[in-house]
Amino acid sequence: MSIRRMVRVRGGMAVAGAAVMVVTLAGCGGDGDGKSAEPRKSATAQSQGATSQNAAPSTSKSAEPTEVIATLNGQSGMTLEINSVRRDPGGFLTVSGQLKNTGSQSYKDTVAWRGIELKGTGESVAGATLVDKAGKKRYYVLRDTESRCLCTTGVSSVDAGQVIPFFAQFPAPPSSTSEVEFSLPTFATATVKISG
DSSP states (O other): OHHHHHHHHHHHHHHHHHHHHHHHHHHTTBOSSSOBSHHHHHHHHHHHHHHHHHHHHHHHHHTSOOOOSEEEEOGGGEEEEEEEEEEETTTEEEEEEEEEEOSSSOBOOOGGGGTTTTGGGOSBOTTOEEEETTTTEEEEOOBOTTSOBSBOBOOSOBOTTOEEEEEEEEEOOOTTOOEEEEEOTTSOOEEEEOBO
16 A cells, blocks of 8 residues: 555645646746747847957958068059968968058959969959979969869959958979979069968
């Protein structure tokens, strides 16, 4: 008899515990005035989104490159500052920097920058090349499966004082190559060290 009573008591406690949880969960569904907790959650998400949007300008300033490893002078006050030449996982080499118009007028002669390899793909810096003098090999900007360059695109002009982020990806030279000669049409050529 005592075993049956224990089973009944335990079963009753389970039912009572479930009832308490249902009441508790039902009470958590709103703030007492008929409104659910869902809008409060989205308001929090919205305020977090606004915070991250407000934080974006400060992070973009800190992301500005600080080291200049080479400066290439071009026509009409155009300069190309190279900030890094890095080996990437997967056998790529990425050249990053900034195109700057230090002149007093807008520079519009960007057609030469796209080179002769990709005339049909629009405005880009696909004419950039790397030369491994030790290995006696020239490297061209990589293309995706639709023949678009893996480089800065859409540059039809550069206004006076404007700065445009620059990048171009190339096949990586052998690991024994520590420096390459970088060139972009209308700019001087520079020898740059590879990092990574």
